[in-house]
Amino acid sequence: MxxxxxxxxxxxxxxxxxxxxxxxxxxxxxxxxxxxxxxxxxxxxxxxxxxxxxxxxxxxxxxxxxxxxxxxxxxxxxxxxxxxxxxxxxxxxxxxxxxxxxxxxxxxxxxxxxxxxxxxxxxxxxxxxxxxxxxxxxxxxxxxxxxxxxxxxxxxxxxxxxxxxxxxxxxRSSDQFRIAAELVRNGRIGKLHTVRIGLPGDPPGPEAPAMPVPKNLNYDMWLGSTPEVPYTEIGVHPQEGYGRPGWLRINQFGAGMITGWGQHHFDSAAWGMDTELTGPRYIEAVAEFPRSGLWNVHGDFMVKAEYDNGIHMFTSGGYPNGIRYEGTEGWIWVSRGNYVASSSDPVAQGESAKALDASDPTILTSVIGPNEIHLQKSSEHHGNWLGAIQGENELLSPIEIGHRSCSVCLVSHIAMQLGRKLEWDPVSERFVNDDEANTYLSREQRAPYGTNYVKM
The missing domain is CATH 3.40.50.720 (NAD(P)-binding Rossmann-like Domain)
Structure with a gap:
């Protein structure tokens, strides 16, 4: 063979x-x-x-x-x-x-x-x-x-x-996001009714003529399940250095910041909302998309999601980067603070430098009692994974929770593209009575690449 x-x-x-x-x-x-x-x-x-x-x-x-x-x-x-x-x-x-x-x-x-x-x-x-x-x-x-x-x-x-x-x-492995979620889950701001999430958009990009494929790049396999398109360096990644790659800003390869950073914040918000294994019931959005240029993911946007538990979640680039939980008795704000995942993170640290804040500072020093809800602690995310492999702890971000938080990103992106209110069934994972919206739940895959060609 x-x-x-x-x-x-x-x-x-x-x-x-x-x-x-x-x-x-x-x-x-x-x-x-x-x-x-x-x-x-x-x-x-x-x-x-x-x-x-x-x-x-x-x-x-x-x-x-x-x-x-x-x-x-x-x-x-x-x-x-x-x-x-x-x-x-x-x-x-x-x-x-x-x-x-x-x-x-x-x-x-x-x-x-x-x-x-x-x-x-x-x-x-x-x-x-x-x-x-x-x-x-x-x-x-x-x-x-x-x-x-x-x-x-x-x-x-x-x-x-x-x-x-x-x-x-x-x-999830940053203390402030766990603390914020614990405080919300234990009623320290009363009944949670609104969550506001700040996410940036991406700028449009220039036109980009086709270029010869570098000899060091297997471009056909890099395209994977997506359609064949001419190679251009700003559509893939820099050939010199490790700056922010251009594929992040092309719909063919993702959805822009709504997935690129959105899954982080939607995942953290779901921790505090107690919606980790479900999703919104209704979703609607408006967004600006470039009319020309290679980079074509969303720019400015606003998404509104309504959950069966009565919580309304708003997501927009008009908010500071982070999560604000609003309840009947106050609010809690949480962000990454000075933490960065890479040297080219797209948001200046100064815009969200305060990692944890509240309407009343005493909320943040409230002690979670032994009979209240305690969320899993982790000092480092890769270490939590390694510990789970060796049977020392549970996974902090297992697949079903990851799939659900990503689904919020994806249905938000679908609402951005359709520009109308959609009803989502998180059990069947389909839109209700909307054949057009359901066509966005999958993409054609270019053989032999793609999940449809993976067999057990």
């Missing part, structure tokens, strides 16, 4: 799935070399270098052994970054990091226990599904999926395989 055919069959049409084999840390000790979690990195770009790789290697119970990227220059940079880090640690044995130009080949490596997926948005659900089928635990950058259908497909596969998949909604 030819190598290419073997990889395709193993990655896209697996008949049986692997079983996770991590031994509980109590057997040998979680940091014992024989029990370290062997990690493969899929995607070696900006968010991987600034956030996911450092967030993973800092934990002694994990060890990177492989990298994969469709850009061979970035893959080599990722390999060198990791090897240089380990070479400076006295307690780490030196070893070469393996490179895989095709992540599906990486998934065949039985030495790899888990993968971190830091790819563009249109390459999230498929590799996560294939990793789960191969028995690898997964840390997946948000957004969970490009469409509602993709997200449901991924959630179902993860549940069937039993792997530990953590969504990269790391705000």
């Amino acid at each position: 030819k190598r290419r055919t073997f990889i395709k069959n193993a990655g896209l049409a697996t008949a049986a799935f692997g079983i996770p084999t991590i031994v509980p840390s109590s057997v040998f000790g979680k940091n014992a070399p024989s029990n370290r979690i062997q990690i493969g990195q899929i995607g070696c770009g900006r968010i991987a270098r600034d956030h996911d790789i450092p967030g993973t290697w800092r934990h002694a119970n994990a060890r990177y052994i492989a990298v994969s990227d469709l850009d061979s220059n970035r893959m080599l940079d990722g390999k060198n970054l990791i090897e240089n880090y380990y070479s400076k640690k006295e307690d780490e044995a030196s070893g070469e990091i393996k490179q895989y130009g095709d992540f599906r080949e990486m998934l065949l490596n039985k030495e790899i226990d888990a993968v971190v997926i830091s790819t563009p948005d249109h390459w999230h659900s498929q590799p996560a599904m294939q990793a789960a089928i191969a028995g690898k635990h997964v840390y997946l950058q948000k957004p969970t999926s490009l469409t509602i259908r993709e997200g449901r497909q991924l959630a179902d596969v993860v549940k069937k395989t039993g792997v530990k998949l953590q969504l990269g909604t790391q705000q």
Whole structure:
């Protein structure tokens, strides 16, 4: 059998799935070399270098052994970054990091226990599904999926395989977001009735003529399940450096900031609203979209969501970046403060520097009693994932919660495009009596790429 055919069959049409084999840390000790979690990195770009790789290697119970990227220059940079880090640690044995130009080949490596997926948005659900089928635990950058259908497909596969998949909604591991949600859930601002979320939009971009595809980039596979379009550097990622990539601003590969940052805030808000496993009943939106240029995701916008529990949630770039919970007896504000996930985060820190605030400062010092609601604590999101793999704690951002928070982003984006009020059924995950809106729940996928071609 030819190598290419073997990889395709193993990655896209697996008949049986692997079983996770991590031994509980109590057997040998979680940091014992024989029990370290062997990690493969899929995607070696900006968010991987600034956030996911450092967030993973800092934990002694994990060890990177492989990298994969469709850009061979970035893959080599990722390999060198990791090897240089380990070479400076006295307690780490030196070893070469393996490179895989095709992540599906990486998934065949039985030495790899888990993968971190830091790819563009249109390459999230498929590799996560294939990793789960191969028995690898997964840390997946948000957004969970490009469409509602993709997200449901991924959630179902993860549940069937039993792997530990953590969504990269790391705000849950920041104390202020947990504290705010706990205070709201325990009635410190009375009955919650309104949530206001600030998210930026993106600017329009220039026209971009077609360019020759760099020899170091597998552009056909990079496009993945999306349509074939000419290559241009500002539509993919910089060939020099690791600045903010242009694909983030193209609808073909995502939805702009409503998913790019929206899943973080919608996830955190749902924690305080107690709506983590459901979604809004009604959704309506207005938004500006560029009329020309390569970058075509939304700019200024306003979304209103109505929940069955009576809460109204408003999201707009006109609010400061963060979340404001409003109740009958006061309000609580929470933001990232001075935290940044990458050096090119699109919002100036000064605009949301105050991490936690309230209408009455004594709200923030209120003690949550032993018989009240206590939300799960985590000091670091990648560490929470690693601990869950070794049986030490529960996942903080499991797949179903991740799928639901991403779904709020996606139905908001659909409402932006249609410009009218929609009724959403979070149980069936379909719009009510609206055939046109339901056509937006999935996208055509370009074979052989896409979640529709992944088989159990």
